[in-house]
Amino acid sequence: MSDQGPRGPRRDDGGRRDDADRRDDGGRRNAKGRQRPERTHGDRERSAQRPSERNRSSDPQRLAAYTVLRAVAEGAYANLELPKVLRDRGIRGRDAAFTTELVYGAVRMHGLYDPIISVAAGRPLAKIDPNVLDTLRLGTHQLLGMRVPTHAAVDETVGLARKVNGAGAAGFVNAVMRRVSERDLDAWLTEVVPSGELTARLAVEQSHPEWIVKALRAALLGHGAADADTADAELTALVAADNAPAKVSLVARPGLSTVAELVDAGAVASPLSPVGAVLDGGDPGGIPAVREGRAAVQDEGSQLVALALAAVPLATERADGADRADGADRAHRAGATEQWLDLCAGPGGKAGLLAGLALQAGADLTANEVSEHRADLVRQTLRPAIARADAAGRSLTVRTGDGRLVGEEEPARYDRVLVDAPCTGLGALRRRPEARWRRTPADLADLGKLQRELLAAAIDATAVGGVIAYATCSPHLAETTFVVGDVTKRRSDVELLDAREFVRAADGAPVVVPGPGPTVQLWPHVHGTDGMFLALLRKR
Numbered sequence: 001m002s003d004q005g006p007r008g009p010r011r012d013d014g015g016r017r018d019d020a021d022r023r024d025d026g027g028r029r030n031a032k033g034r035q036r037p038e039r040t041h042g043d044r045e046r047s048a049q050r051p052s053e054r055n056r057s058s059d060p061q062r063l064a065a066y067t068v069l070r071a072v073a074e075g076a077y078a079n080l081e082l083p084k085v086l087r088d089r090g091i092r093g094r095d096a097a098f099t100t101e102l103v104y105g106a107v108r109m110h111g112l113y114d115p116i117i118s119v120a121a122g123r124p125l126a127k128i129d130p131n132v133l134d135t136l137r138l139g140t141h142q143l144l145g146m147r148v149p150t151h152a153a154v155d156e157t158v159g160l161a162r163k164v165n166g167a168g169a170a171g172f173v174n175a176v177m178r179r180v181s182e183r184d185l186d187a188w189l190t191e192v193v194p195s196g197e198l199t200a201r202l203a204v205e206q207s208h209p210e211w212i213v214k215a216l217r218a219a220l221l222g223h224g225a226a227d228a229d230t231a232d233a234e235l236t237a238l239v240a241a242d243n244a245p246a247k248v249s250l251v252a253r254p255g256l257s258t259v260a261e262l263v264d265a266g267a268v269a270s271p272l273s274p275v276g277a278v279l280d281g282g283d284p285g286g287i288p289a290v291r292e293g294r295a296a297v298q299d300e301g302s303q304l305v306a307l308a309l310a311a312v313p314l315a316t317e318r319a320d321g322a323d324r325a326d327g328a329d330r331a332h333r334a335g336a337t338e339q340w341l342d343l344c345a346g347p348g349g350k351a352g353l354l355a356g357l358a359l360q361a362g363a364d365l366t367a368n369e370v371s372e373h374r375a376d377l378v379r380q381t382l383r384p385a386i387a388r389a390d391a392a393g394r395s396l397t398v399r400t401g402d403g404r405l406v407g408e409e410e411p412a413r414y415d416r417v418l419v420d421a422p423c424t425g426l427g428a429l430r431r432r433p434e435a436r437w438r439r440t441p442a443d444l445a446d447l448g449k450l451q452r453e454l455l456a457a458a459i460d461a462t463a464v465g466g467v468i469a470y471a472t473c474s475p476h477l478a479e480t481t482f483v484v485g486d487v488t489k490r491r492s493d494v495e496l497l498d499a500r501e502f503v504r505a506a507d508g509a510p511v512v513v514p515g516p517g518p519t520v521q522l523w524p525h526v527h528g529t530d531g532m533f534l535a536l537l538r539k540r
């Protein structure tokens with residue numbers, strides 16, 4: 001079951017429902033004026049009842065989806081709330097996939113569905129009760145974004161409204177759903193998408209706040225992934241990719257699992273990451289290595305970031321002033337165990353991979369996280385690796401602390417430092433359906449200050465010859481190149497490395513990244529990964 005939005009890649013039926021799906025229109029003509037087919041016996045039986053009486057109950061999946069939508073409206077995260085509700089109500093398998101599609105589609109696409117609902121209701125959105133609006137969003141997604149037959153979408157939505165919004169609201173929902181069902185998606189797009197600037201059009205058609213569409217356009221240009229001629233096409237593809245479901249990528253944590261084990265369990269080896277595999281459907285929790293924490297669900301872009309940090313040779317300044325980068329001979333701490341630091345580790349995805357890589361390299365890893373709760377999640381993630389490190393006499397520690405203090409408290413202590421900075425997450429919108437509606441441009445100012453402080457502290461905590469990786473799951477220029485540029489221009493003890501050299505695919509070849517470097521920006525529409533940014537810096 002797909003949870004992609006209406007303008008994602010076409011479905012096998014060309015994204016349109018067939019006439020059989022439209023048979024409950026009372027014999028009226030459709031939006032294009034064509035006569036609808038004969039009604040069936042079942043349709044006539046339904047028509048004998050008053051619409052709001054037809055379905056008094058609601059199926060568990062739609063009710064669960066509505067419950068999650070209301071929780072999201074109260075501030076919950078869909079990706080955390082949905083699994084809880086599914087588990088509590090025993091919804092599994094195809095039913096769980098259907099519920100997921102309902103929730104993700106309705107949350108993600110309401111920037112398009114709301115204007116449609118408003119036209120169909122003949123009133124401004126502000127005049128529709130938010131609870132009823134959520135019911136209508138679910139129904140509209142079934143009509144315009146899924147292949148749910150029209151009569152089922154309408155009847156079940158009315159049934160849901162009767163149960164959760166009351167009998168009066170059910171009549172209103174019935175009327176609005178019928179109006180929505182009178183046109184197909186293309187006709188509705190013609191009605192509600194404004195003419196004019198592409199960014200304004202995409203904002204409605206692809207359901208993004210316009211400031212985000214504009215920021216993504218600037219990011220494509222700023223990272224060299226588009227020029228004036230290609231920007232429109234790249235931007236259109238990028239925002240469409242935000243509405244497509246992310247595939248389930250797995251990581252085989254080094255020393256604990258292997259890609260071969262994941263392939264044996266039904267996944268396909270990732271062409272992009274040497275420790276990655278991709279699951280085509282199914283529940284990753286059913287794979288023993290995942291259940292046991294030896295493997296995990298992790299975007300391949302995140303894997304590439306951790307792998308790149310581990311791959312850079314450390315450098316030794318020679319007496320003649322020239323750098324030597326062979327990784328084997330570090331005069332500043334000859335013979336000492338390499339010290340690695342994950343400065344912002346919660347909930348532990350990259351730390352899980354770094355821990356395996358550190359063990360392989362004979363290094364110690366410290367995972368730092370400011371939030372106590374998230375530090376606990378890191379501990380859970382690292383449990384199998386900690387047992388392995390103990391057995392190998394290596395140190396693998398998780399601690400709670402403000403990363404901004406690490407430069408003062410532990411100057412020049414570490415050889416490799418990851419700053420996976422808190423960010424807007426604009427590169428991972430496909431995974432967090434509500435994120436686009438919660439973020440505001442004001443977040444950038446607060447995050448920008450924190451990002452600069454964390455990067456500066458990381459540089460201070462790094463030994464000469466050591467490496468710092470600065471990463472975000474956002475391509476926004478204010479969180480990526482501007483941060484790195486601002487911090488590096490103020491100091492002479494750090495230089496930018498060409499990160500493209502160290503971002504290598506499963507076959508060992510550099511991943512093709514659009515743009516001139518030296519930083520790397522991955523893109524959902526180009527690489528199929530989250531929009532991860534990576535800068536690698538060397539301490540001098």
Ligand SMILES: C[S@@+](CC[C@H](N)C(=O)[O-])C[C@H]1O[C@@H](n2cnc3c(N)ncnc32)[C@H](O)[C@@H]1O
Pocket residue numbers: 302343344345346347348349350351368369370371374401402403404420421422423450
């Ligand atoms: C992008 S997330 C890190 C994701 C993580 N590396 C992973 O792969 O699972 C950023 C993290 O930074 C943490 N954070 C925020 N401010 C911090 C600070 N001052 N010091 C350390 N961590 C901080 C957040 O709590 C959050 O867990």
